[in-house]
Amino acid sequence: MSQAATIAPPLRSRRMHMQGTLPVLVLFLPPALLLFTLFVILPMGEAAWYSLYDWNGYGLPEKFVGLKNFETLWRTSAFKTALGNNFLIILVSILIQLPLALWLATMVSNRIPGAVVFRLIFFMPYVLADVAAGLIWRFVYDGDYGLFAAIASFFNVASPYVLADRNLAIYAVLAVIVWKYFGFHMMLFIAGLQNIDKSYIEAAEIDGASRWQRFRYVTLPLLAPTIRLSVFFSVVGSLQLFDMIMPLTGGGPSNSTQTMVTFLYSYGITRMKVGFGSAIGVVLFVICVTLAFGYRRIFMRHD
Amino acid sequence: MKLRTLLGASVALALSASSAFADVTVKWLHLNTDPGIAAAWEEIVKNYEAAHPGTKIEMQFLENEAFKAKLPTLLQSNDPPHLFYTWGGGVLAAQSQTGAIKDVTEAMDADGGKLKAVYSPALVDGLSIDGKVWAVPYQTGLVSFYYNKDLFKKAGVEADQIKTWDDFLAAVKKLKDAGITPIAGGGGDKWPIHFYWGYLAMREGGKAAFDAAKAGEGDGFKSEAFLKAGQDLAALGKLEPFQQGYLGSKWPEPVGLFADGKVAMLLGFDSTPVQQHNVAGDGKGLDEANIGSFPFPATSGGAGKLTDTMGGINGWVLTKNAPPEALDFAAFLTNKENQTMMAGKNLIIPAAVGAGSAIGQPLVKAAAEQLAASTWHQNFLDQDLGPAVGRVVNDVSVEIVSGQMSPEDAAQQIQDAWDLDH
Numbered sequence: 001m002s003q004a005a006t007i008a009p010p011l012r013s014r015r016m017h018m019q020g021t022l023p024v025l026v027l028f029l030p031p032a033l034l035l036f037t038l039f040v041i042l043p044m045g046e047a048a049w050y051s052l053y054d055w056n057g058y059g060l061p062e063k064f065v066g067l068k069n070f071e072t073l074w075r076t077s078a079f080k081t082a083l084g085n086n087f088l089i090i091l092v093s094i095l096i097q098l099p100l101a102l103w104l105a106t107m108v109s110n111r112i113p114g115a116v117v118f119r120l121i122f123f124m125p126y127v128l129a130d131v132a133a134g135l136i137w138r139f140v141y142d143g144d145y146g147l148f149a150a151i152a153s154f155f156n157v158a159s160p161y162v163l164a165d166r167n168l169a170i171y172a173v174l175a176v177i178v179w180k181y182f183g184f185h186m187m188l189f190i191a192g193l194q195n196i197d198k199s200y201i202e203a204a205e206i207d208g209a210s211r212w213q214r215f216r217y218v219t220l221p222l223l224a225p226t227i228r229l230s231v232f233f234s235v236v237g238s239l240q241l242f243d244m245i246m247p248l249t250g251g252g253p254s255n256s257t258q259t260m261v262t263f264l265y266s267y268g269i270t271r272m273k274v275g276f277g278s279a280i281g282v283v284l285f286v287i288c289v290t291l292a293f294g295y296r297r298i299f300m301r302h303d
Numbered sequence: 304m305k306l307r308t309l310l311g312a313s314v315a316l317a318l319s320a321s322s323a324f325a326d327v328t329v330k331w332l333h334l335n336t337d338p339g340i341a342a343a344w345e346e347i348v349k350n351y352e353a354a355h356p357g358t359k360i361e362m363q364f365l366e367n368e369a370f371k372a373k374l375p376t377l378l379q380s381n382d383p384p385h386l387f388y389t390w391g392g393g394v395l396a397a398q399s400q401t402g403a404i405k406d407v408t409e410a411m412d413a414d415g416g417k418l419k420a421v422y423s424p425a426l427v428d429g430l431s432i433d434g435k436v437w438a439v440p441y442q443t444g445l446v447s448f449y450y451n452k453d454l455f456k457k458a459g460v461e462a463d464q465i466k467t468w469d470d471f472l473a474a475v476k477k478l479k480d481a482g483i484t485p486i487a488g489g490g491g492d493k494w495p496i497h498f499y500w501g502y503l504a505m506r507e508g509g510k511a512a513f514d515a516a517k518a519g520e521g522d523g524f525k526s527e528a529f530l531k532a533g534q535d536l537a538a539l540g541k542l543e544p545f546q547q548g549y550l551g552s553k554w555p556e557p558v559g560l561f562a563d564g565k566v567a568m569l570l571g572f573d574s575t576p577v578q579q580h581n582v583a584g585d586g587k588g589l590d591e592a593n594i595g596s597f598p599f600p601a602t603s604g605g606a607g608k609l610t611d612t613m614g615g616i617n618g619w620v621l622t623k624n625a626p627p628e629a630l631d632f633a634a635f636l637t638n639k640e641n642q643t644m645m646a647g648k649n650l651i652i653p654a655a656v657g658a659g660s661a662i663g664q665p666l667v668k669a670a671a672e673q674l675a676a677s678t679w680h681q682n683f684l685d686q687d688l689g690p691a692v693g694r695v696v697n698d699v700s701v702e703i704v705s706g707q708m709s710p711e712d713a714a715q716q717i718q719d720a721w722d723l724d725h
Contacts, residue, residue: 054723056690057375058401072723143548144560145584161548164490166707169551252491253550254707269372272397272690 044285050278057274069279078255079280082263085170086238089259092174093181093234098227101182105189106215119190123183130180134247137176138163141248163249166256173248173257180244181237185230192226193219228299235295239288260284329629332363332377332384334370337578343645344636351635358628371690378403378622385625386633389438391430391616392682393689398620399437405621408436410630418634425680426654429616438618439633440654443680445573445614445670446498452593454483454567462595466609468506468535468602475544478567487557487566488545490705493697494685495554498570499539500700501684502599502613503532509606510679519725524717528606533703533710535602540704550705555582562588570599573614573670577649596666598673612677615686618654688721695720 051069053061073079104122108115125133140147143161152159162172196219204214220227242261245251251258251266258266264284268277335341348360363384365373370388377383378398389395398404411419411427419427419436426440450462458481460474478485489495504512508528516523546552546566555578561569562583569575576596580588601609619633635641642653647661652671659671674680685693699716702708708716 056397058379058397058403144546144556144565159547161551164548164551166550249551250491250553252493252701254702254705265372266694270368270690271694272375272394274375 047278047281047285050275051282053275054273055275056272061275065275069276070283072276073279073283076267078258078263078267081255082258082260085257085259086241088170089174089177089238089241090235092178093238094231097178097182097234098185098230100178101185101230102189102223102227104182105186105193106219108186109190109193119186122186125180126183126187128180130243131247133176133180134244137172137179138248141172164253166254169249169253169257173245176244176248177241181234185233188226188230188233189223192223196222225300225302232292232295232300235291236288239284239291260287326357326359327626327628328359328361329386329626329632330361330363330384331629331632332365332370332387334365334367334388336366337650339648340645340650343648343650346644347636347641351632355628355631358632360632383622383624385622385629386619387622388441389430389618389620390683390686391438391618392686393693394686395430395437395620396432397689399432399435403623404437405623405625405630406435406437407439407621407630408434411436421634421637421639421656422654423656425677426616426618429680429682430618438620439630439637440616440618441637442617442651442654443614443674444617444652445612445674446502446570447573447596447598447670447673448568449561449571449575449594449596449666450568451561451564451566451589452595454478454564455595457481458483458567460567462597465597465600468503468600471600472538472542475539475542479542479544484546484560484566485542485544486546486568486570487552487560488549488704489552489554489557490545490550490701491553491556493694493701494683495557495570496700496704497683497685497693497697498613499704500532500536500696501681502570503535503602504529505611505613505679505681506599506602506607507531507535507605509608509611510681511606513681516721522718524721525714529714529717530710531602531605533699533713536700536703537706537710540706550701558582559584564589573652573667574650576666577664591664591666594666596669608678610673610677611679611681612674613681613683614674616680616682689724691724692717692720 050061052064052066054063054065054069055061104118108118108122128136139145141161141163143149143152143159143164148162149159160168162168200218200222201214204218209217239260241259242265245257245259245262246265249257251262255263260280261284264277264280268274268280333344335344344362348362352358352360371394374387378401383403389398399406422440423443426443427436429443430436430438430440452462455462455478458478460477465471465474475485508526508531512526512528515521516526516529546557546560549557557566557569558571558575558579559582560566561571561575562579563585576589576591576594579594580586582588598609599613601607619636621629621633637654639655639658642651642655642658643661645651646653646658647663649662649664649667652662652667652674653659659668659675662668662671681687683693684696687693688696695717699708699713703710703713
């Protein structure tokens with residue numbers, strides 16, 4: 001009862017506030033709403049509709065199959081591999097890429113000579129187009145003519161063919177992902193570190209905190225919002241990963257490096273199974289929305 | 304009133320006159336990356352434009368995979384190309400059912416079948432679905448084994464002695480024993496491996512097995528012939544015949560290995576002996592005299608013939624709203640004169656009757672002759688069976704040869720995909 005009483009006044013005032021902004025809403029909302037509906041809501045609805053049909057992309061979908069596409073999807077082992085790989089990418093991003101980016105950020109955020117140059121170097125892979133990065137690393141990994149072949153022949157050992165190995169290929173891809181994106185996360189952390197008031201650290205220093213203690217008890221907690229943001233980007237990025245995988249492995253060998261989006265492309269689009277592809281899209285959408293909103297609600301509530 | 308009619312008439316006249324001389328642009332979508340073919344096409348386009356003032360040919364390019372992925376959307380857009388490349392088969396069949404493309408049967412049969420008579424009947428047939436012609440034939444191709452004569456000599460293998468699959472497996476062993484990588488394989492792209500499964504199924508079952516499977520008779524793709532094809536392929540896989548890392552190798556990397564003399568054999572296209580120069584490490588590649596070829600071997604007890612061939616059938620499809628000039632240009636591009644010109648440069652095995660004799664390169668010529676004598680020409684399976692089943696065939700071929708899937712499971716997967724589509 002008392003709770004309701006405390007909530008009521010702000011509500012009323014908000015309503016009054018709304019009335020004042022109504023003309024503004026009427027004027028400014030429709031264009032954005034129209035664009036959003038046309039290019040976001042409508043395609044999503046269409047995908048959901050297509051996912052119930054067996055359709056090759058020509059004409060209109062006519063062969064209604066109900067939930068069969070989802071059933072087939074669930075039985076396809078490549079789908080589970082793709083899903084697993086996406087989670088592996090998230091895991092590696094958090095456990096390897098994030099600490100690496102944070103560590104480098106703490107080193108190059110200080111005003112030491114050469115820091116800017118290093119920042120630039122570390123950031124370079126991120127600037128590179130995904131496809132270009134994929135092609136470069138395909139050459140690096142090549143066991144016949146690539147860098148790996150050269151290294152192997154220098155040490156006089158058999159050349160490894162990592163991208164052709166079902167068990168190794170995904171780790172080779174993960175290495176490229178970390179290489180490509182740590183620079184971006186490093187930049188996030190540098191921005192975060194520069195926002196921390198130096199006086200806190202000085203105060204800790206005066207109190208006799210060690211270097212590690214200063215990092216653990218001052219820097220890290222103050223950096224928490226940035227870390228949460230970085231993890232958020234890793235999660236979203238993992239679910240979108242496509243254009244680097246295609247030139248590297250194309251999802252192979254034996255679908256071992258498939259991600260959700262490459263799986264959608266090879267099973268939905270190249271096979272002209274638009275209905276099935278839409279079903280994958282719907283599942284991907286549900287996962288994205290759940291993860292994004294769930295994450296924001298749970299971890300980024302106060303940010 | 305009079306003035307108005309006069310005005311109207313003159314306007315109409317002006318309009319009709321301008322439409323007669325108006326710039327018609329024929330939009331021609333292709334996926335060619337070969338510089339030799341590009342040069343030949345440019346010459347043909349120049350000649351056509353010179354002979355037809357006011358008509359412009361606009362070449363549009365899409366890379367192979369992009370072409371396949373984008374075409375459905377493109378065909379249903381407001382700005383589809385007028386003319387585009389096709390491999391025939393299931394994809395063409397799907398397109399023909401949508402009303403997005405033009406039935407060219409009438410044009411083929413006009414003037415007592417004047418246009419139809421230009422092309423080899425087998426190719427017109429290959430681009431027909433239920434008695435209707437859906438594309439203007441352009442070229443054909445043959446998949447067969449090419450080998451490095453020096454490496455064969457070194458290992459003591461004689462190509463003319465390879466008649467059966469067992470002979471072939473023995474040759475592979477001999478090459479391995481001599482320390483030579485027997486075959487260059489493109490497992491990363493998968494379709495280069497599907498040639499093996501496809502040819503083996505053709506040799507084991509013959510045309511009858513394919514016809515029965517497509518008609519849904521008997522056990523379909525789970526029948527004896529297809530199972531045996533899988534077992535034959537698994538037997539090859541056990542010998543580990545391919546280069547290291549072949550599972551990640553994408554075309555034309557295997558051709559490069561062959562061109563560099565690092566592997567003894569390649570199951571490739573008729574154009575491979577000529578194109579290998581472009582992908583060689585030293586820019587030269589093998590001397591063409593050092594390359595030999597032999598047809599895909601027969602299997603003992605198989606129903607297929609050694610003269611049954613597998614390879615591409617390509618043509619040009621017209622879209623629904625293509626101007627008449629598009630058909631006219633397609634006919635010009637594929638007329639005997641232009642096809643002879645391209646064949647003379649060893650660029651294609653032409654579709655036009657009589658143009659093939661212009662081929663000078665002995666290996667390409669031999670392929671053309673084999674095709675002319677073919678007892679049954681099977682289009683690439685990943686086109687013929689449609690994109691969905693075709694990709695499954697590609698997938699399982701790689702899985703079988705790399706020992707990841709049993710021939711039984713593979714046959715089941717193909718049949719499942721087929722059932723889903725039909």
